[in-house]
Amino acid sequence: MPMTLAEKILSQKVGREVKPGEIVISPVDWTVVQDGTGPLTFDMIRALKGKDFAHNPSHAILTIDHTGPSPRADLSNFQVALRKFSETTGAIVEDVGQGISHLLLAERYVGPGDVVVGADSHTSTAGGIAAFATGMGSTDAAIAMSLGKMWFRVPETIRFELKGKLPDGVYSKDLVLHILDTIGEEGGLYRSMEYGGEALADLSMDARFTMTSMAQEAGAKLGLMPSDEATKQHLEHHGRGDRWIALDADPGASYEKTIEIQLDKLEPLMAVPHQPGNVKTAREVEKEGVAVHQVFIGTCTNGRLDDLRATARVLKGRQVHKKTRCLIIPGSQHVYREALREGLIEIFVDAGAVVGSPGCGPCPGIHMGVLGDGEVCVAAQNRNFKGRLGNPKAFVYLASPITAAATAVEGKIADPRRFL
Amino acid sequence: MRGTAWKFGDNISTDLIAPGRYYHLRSNMPEFVKHVLEDADEKFAPAALAGDKTYIVVGSRNFGQGSSREVAARLIKAVNVPVVLAKSFARIFYRNCFNIGLPALILDTEPIQHGDELGIDMEKGEIRNLTRKETYQSGAIPPVMQTILKEGGIVEYVKKHGDLVFDNKISRA
Numbered sequence: 001m002p003m004t005l006a007e008k009i010l011s012q013k014v015g016r017e018v019k020p021g022e023i024v025i026s027p028v029d030w031t032v033v034q035d036g037t038g039p040l041t042f043d044m045i046r047a048l049k050g051k052d053f054a055h056n057p058s059h060a061i062l063t064i065d066h067t068g069p070s071p072r073a074d075l076s077n078f079q080v081a082l083r084k085f086s087e088t089t090g091a092i093v094e095d096v097g098q099g100i101s102h103l104l105l106a107e108r109y110v111g112p113g114d115v116v117v118g119a120d121s122h123t124s125t126a127g128g129i130a131a132f133a134t135g136m137g138s139t140d141a142a143i144a145m146s147l148g149k150m151w152f153r154v155p156e157t158i159r160f161e162l163k164g165k166l167p168d169g170v171y172s173k174d175l176v177l178h179i180l181d182t183i184g185e186e187g188g189l190y191r192s193m194e195y196g197g198e199a200l201a202d203l204s205m206d207a208r209f210t211m212t213s214m215a216q217e218a219g220a221k222l223g224l225m226p227s228d229e230a231t232k233q234h235l236e237h238h239g240r241g242d243r244w245i246a247l248d249a250d251p252g253a254s255y256e257k258t259i260e261i262q263l264d265k266l267e268p269l270m271a272v273p274h275q276p277g278n279v280k281t282a283r284e285v286e287k288e289g290v291a292v293h294q295v296f297i298g299t300c301t302n303g304r305l306d307d308l309r310a311t312a313r314v315l316k317g318r319q320v321h322k323k324t325r326c327l328i329i330p331g332s333q334h335v336y337r338e339a340l341r342e343g344l345i346e347i348f349v350d351a352g353a354v355v356g357s358p359g360c361g362p363c364p365g366i367h368m369g370v371l372g373d374g375e376v377c378v379a380a381q382n383r384n385f386k387g388r389l390g391n392p393k394a395f396v397y398l399a400s401p402i403t404a405a406a407t408a409v410e411g412k413i414a415d416p417r418r419f420l
Numbered sequence: 421m422r423g424t425a426w427k428f429g430d431n432i433s434t435d436l437i438a439p440g441r442y443y444h445l446r447s448n449m450p451e452f453v454k455h456v457l458e459d460a461d462e463k464f465a466p467a468a469l470a471g472d473k474t475y476i477v478v479g480s481r482n483f484g485q486g487s488s489r490e491v492a493a494r495l496i497k498a499v500n501v502p503v504v505l506a507k508s509f510a511r512i513f514y515r516n517c518f519n520i521g522l523p524a525l526i527l528d529t530e531p532i533q534h535g536d537e538l539g540i541d542m543e544k545g546e547i548r549n550l551t552r553k554e555t556y557q558s559g560a561i562p563p564v565m566q567t568i569l570k571e572g573g574i575v576e577y578v579k580k581h582g583d584l585v586f587d588n589k590i591s592r593a
């Protein structure tokens with residue numbers, strides 16, 4: 001039977017053909033926790049095993065990304081718990097400033113065809129590299145980390161057929177917001193969202209990860225891209241060329257539905273408070289003249305080099321508006337270093353932006369960039385729920401990095417195409 | 421099981437259930453429970469903690485959306501909510517509930533009003549609205565979830581069976 005990517009990866013893992021709807025127990029290649037979810041995972045492992053334990057320590061990744069550098073003692077203690085677990089088991093710690101788990105996985109660990117369980121909802125990001133990667137809770141992560149396997153329901157698949165080319169100033173963030181608008185916030189529930197079509201070859205790996213991270217905002221279990229030439233170059237660039245295999249859905253695989261998208265027709269989009277599915281065009285929102293107090297560019301959705309390059313297109317030779325603060329946080333050390341090398345960081349600093357150390361930054365609303373009452377933030381991130389960025393009395397709009405950068409310069413929500 | 425319905429709207433995110441600003445309280449559950457669902461309805465936590473009534477959380481569409489934070493499900497369970505009802509649940513939250521032994525039932529929650537007295541027959545998946553004298557049927561709990569729930573959670577399940585071992589009845593599509 002011709003198979004979707006999700007079916008193919010799981011079939012290879014369990015050694016037989018799997019079908020949507022069935023429950024399978026599959027080996028797990030990588031288990032990941034972060035500073036907020038890890039301590040509970042360790043408690044559950046101890047409840048299960050009576051001690052700290054990892055089935056395959058070199059494939060258990062503990063990232064300190066949500067709260068680093070720590071602003072308070074209780075959070076520091078979460079980080080200590082991760083380091084201690086690593087000392088007793090040999091699991092790998094990615095400490096403060098290394099970056100967000102989802103970037104690190106794609107740079108350093110995961111390859112096409114791998115199965116990944118992460119105690120973080122955006123674990124689907126690694127699907128950009130054709131890995132069956134999905135987010136779960138701390139207890140599920142404890143099962144996966146201690147047993148080296150997990151149960152999965154084989155998902156139905158929605159196929160997105162991408163055609164044409166994105167217009168200038170329109171990015172994959174706009175594309176994924178368009179998809180969210182089309183299928184709704186539950187449109188991907190329990191499903192695999194898989195991408196194909198002629199336009200895929202033009203989408204960089206960075207652009208793809210933006211889309212697979214936001215599969216989560218459609219409720220999906222997976223966001224999956226095929227493994228192709230771009231995947232190969234990505235792995236080679238990170239010194240892991242030997243991990244490359246070609247991987248794609250079979251022609252004739254059966255999909256719950258197929259949605260065709262003409263990229264040429266897209267324009268810059270935003271999600272207005274308080275749901276990622278409240279999608280409007282930047283052109284429309286701009287007319288409302290919303291004053292913006294904070295702009296944030298970063299996260300597992302938009303903290304990669306392509307995102308910073310797009311930001312620099314607008315900020316180069318311009319100044320951030322005096323009533324707006326602009327925070328830019330590279331998603332990983334690697335992105336940071338490349339941005340330095342390309343002169344992007346200098347452009348940001350010259351423009352009056354604040355550049356922070358790699359990690360989640362203000363996104364989870366814990367340790368920096370927390371909004372004041374009534375303040376408005378335009379964020380190149382994935383969620384704008386009430387209370388995101390730490391204050392339920394604030395308002396978060398989602399946008400692409402270039403739209404966020406244009407907004408930072410104008411001090412008001414702005415269509416970026418005027419800045420090109 | 422019986423309880424009083426406490427109604428919530430669509431899209432109750434785990435950020436609303438367990439706000440990021442209390443992240444540091446994850447290691448201090450007795451404090452954290454005081455804030456459960458605070459950003460959705462600040463009256464809920466004090467009422468649930470008063471202990472004179474058992475509340476059943478009744479959500480609407482996409483309950484538990486967003487972050488994987490399991491503490492969201494744990495906080496709801498910690499204030500003695502015996503079951504969560506909603507039109508639909510976000511995927512990770514749904515798994516988390518069963519993993520910690522908190523049943524989550526899917527049904528049209530529209531006819532249930534805030535404050536209605538509910539009686540629930542888990543075996544039959546039947547929800548009796550004692551206030552309105554109505555009975556509703558919930559969608560079937562998937563066999564795998566039933567199995568986990570029966571043992572009180574996934575950790576207890578694995579402890580008992582020594583492994584993840586699901587029989588054919590559970591695994592079939």
Ligand code: SF4
Nearest residue numbers: 122299300360363364
């Ligand atoms: S950047 Fe935001 S969405 Fe991504 S892992 Fe960190 S907190 Fe979660």
